[in-house]
Amino acid sequence: MSTQSTPITSSQEQSGAPIKIRGAIETRSIDYVPESERHGKVWQQGPFWFLGNFQFFTIAIGFLGPTLGLSLGYSVLAGALGIVFGTFFMAFHATQGAKLGLPQMIQSRAQFGYRGVVVVLFASLFTFLAFNVVDAILVDDGLNGIFGWNKTVVGLAITIVAAILAIYGHDWLHVVFRVLFVVSLPFYVILTIGIMTGHAGGSAPPPAANGGLTLVGFMSMFTAAAAYNITYAPYVSDYSRYLPRNTRSLPIIAAVFGGAAASAIWLIAIGAWLSSRLGADDGLVALRDAGNNMVHGLGTLLAILSVLALVATMGLNAYSGMLSAVTGVDSVRPIKPTRRARVITIVVLSVIWAVIGIGFGGNVLDALSTALIYMLYLLVPWTAVNLVDFFAVRRGHYAITDLFTPHGIYGAWGSRGLISYAVGLITMLPFAVLPAYPKYTGFLAAKLDGVDYSIAVGLIVSGALYWLLCRTLDLSAEVPAIARSEQELRREDVPTVEHA
Template sequence: MASELSPTPAAAPPLIEVRSIDWVPDEERHGRLWHQAPLWFLGNFQYFSIPIGFIGPSMGLSLGWTILAGALGIVIGTIFMAFHASQGPTLGLPQMIQSRAQFGYRGVLIPLLATLFTYLAFNVTDQVLLGDGLHSAFGWNADLVAVIVTVAAAVLAIFGHDWVHKAFRALLYVSLPLMVIVTIGIVTGHGGGAPSDTHYGFTWVAFMAQLSASAAYNITYAPYVSDYSRYLPASTKPRAVIASVFFGASGAAIWLISLGAWLAIRLGAEDGLAGLQTAGNNVIPHLGQAVALLSALALAATMGMNAYGGMLTVLTAVDSVRPIKPTRAARVITIVVLSVVWFAIAKSITTDSVSTVFTALTLMLYLLVPWTAANLMDFFVVRRGHYAITDLFNPRGIYGSWGWRGLTAYAIGLLVEIPFMVLPQLGSWSYTGPLAERMGGVDIAWLVGLLVTGVVYLLLSRSLDLANEQTAEAASDRELGAMQAAETP
């Protein structure tokens, strides 16, 4: 345990990050609040966001209804994401280490599996999107694209937290002005396009599918949003973190989902990157190529962010079975292995990019909603941000090996989702729950899971001995303070 908690002397941040799943002491909290908004803005200001706007039109939803459903979904999903972000400065820990308080030292393996699926699903989908998109837009070889973006994402993840922030800010500064020009051109009628011969209107099935996919987009950031806020000073105000992340992540997503809906309906685009290229070139010759390439680079950078989060998840899982020393070598090896896995899976995908996006987001939403409900209920209502950090690294600590309250709430939340699920086509198989069938195929499974999990966890937590936890928290604070004092030169 000591190796995971011991601080290092204050110094300039290293070229390659040293920390992984261990606690970040106060003297290493070099993060800045203003870095959060551009990080999460660029995190959604890329190619993945555009095909989400294709989902509604593919089911006959009109442009206006698609934009409304997309915006509502993003707002809902980003609220949960932003609240998770405020946990980073408070605890100085990766998100899933903190989840041991709800699920136990070893019980956290259950939500860790769902989280690892999310990281892999994102990067598999991103690789498919980039291969298809860059082939459609520029005629580049999809296999070569896949190799290059996988290597680039792995390298960025290996360099770590600070370099992810830097890469995202640099890409944002270059791409934002160009995307503004393209958008103004589209609004003023210079982006091309024409009224579609296809009839678009409104159905609840299509509206809820678009809303759910949009909500899933930012809810799926929840397991690792605090990984990128844990270097902020502990004194950072939670409201400031929540606001910064919310406006950054929601603004870009709503913008590009709306753009995607326009490309699908008015331009008849079947690929988001190729459609963006065409619209940009209609506004100013060759502008489309530049914007499309920058959007692809931003998505490749996001793959690096996912690889970094996946590494933290894997190391947390391993440490939950057998305590390990989170070395730099362990970080690098884990990232390389994850890269090989997502590359191999992505190369076996044969469905089109829109179907891949919709399927991945739907599955991620079902799996993560019960976790996010239990975690946020615990942090903001039950324990109110008070945790014994040293006990999170101790299987015999106050949180135990198996947190029956969190695991029970998660299981119940997942089970109650099943009758309401509407799973998209997975090869030759699909599933619509009996209650979803009665509702005409409208998918509200994630809303049911969110509500039920939160209520169940709150009720089960009434038996917690919070007074005993306060004693453990005080002892933890003394231990951490003593270690920092001993290491201070």
């Protein structure tokens, strides 16, 4: 008798109806993607994640360095190092989607338990909503500054577009991201050439106002940049789970790393230049001005493309937010992962971020940096536990069907994962520094000249503790369950033939 309480495949597949994904509203959500439906290509991950950072949210992160007193060069260096560090952890999650055919947070049930995963789902859902709140603020303010458009109308319009994109789902997101990547890339190349040749305007500030190097400023910029891509970690498997199961790990990790890191480093550098050389305080307006300094209309086109990319990314956030929310509900009360559940969840999340984003009236840079820091603190212990489990403990071997029941080998509450997450989070607090909402400096951070080292502490403590606690884990006892799961998946993976 099967122990699963939630179907591993959608109700459409179970009914024997032909499954259509490409070109239509996606039917799958938190359920397993059978091998017969795996149609993704590894190369698609590169432009997908490149475009995910190829918008003016990333440019706004570049503004942080100069506002913290860093020179242009040190702002770019701190941002680049932070992105490389953060993307390293993000990219390794990509292989999990292809290997398991599951959304990221369903796989986390192996570490935290069927019900225990709700604890970390709070962190992931907060991340998705916080990104969309900040995105909405940035778009509202930017389009109001350029065209004078009403912020409320803009906020509602971009929310509707992002929600529709999320409702259509995985394949539509990939297609839209690739199209925007191809269209946007040449114009950013032109802008970059203009910046390097002096045709984009701007001038070096006087030496007294040029900024320099402070450890606090450098580490704050590093942390914000690292947080930017580490906070993508709960997303990655969501968009690689349609890849064939035999996809090799290194190519997919490299594709995700290259795409996500290259665009982020590039636009953070542009953002730092716009802030330090143009004296800008709004990324979208500054992008418009720099482009128009070169060719009339170029800047306006760049601004529009950047908005489109950011709205597409809001769809990405809404889609992954839906997966986290449905996983959370299912962990408390099992539900069928139907198309209707997907749509309702996306609509509810859209209303939440729209209300908060449109109604927020604070400083945009403060909101951005604070949101990134909160996301970082909540997700660092999780990513450490998740990666250690996948690569060092279970080494990619899971009983997938047991992830859909509280009575399987992973249980309802994963004490090892929950303890490691909690201890990691607690040990980060003395090293943490919050710039605003509220302001906070841990007592050890204060003794270290106000520098935030919590990210390293969280990764090391949570990862090491989980590895130690798993030394008593009897992996041999999981082998029969894995074999049983594979047999069940093979029975489920029978494609339905649609006759004309």
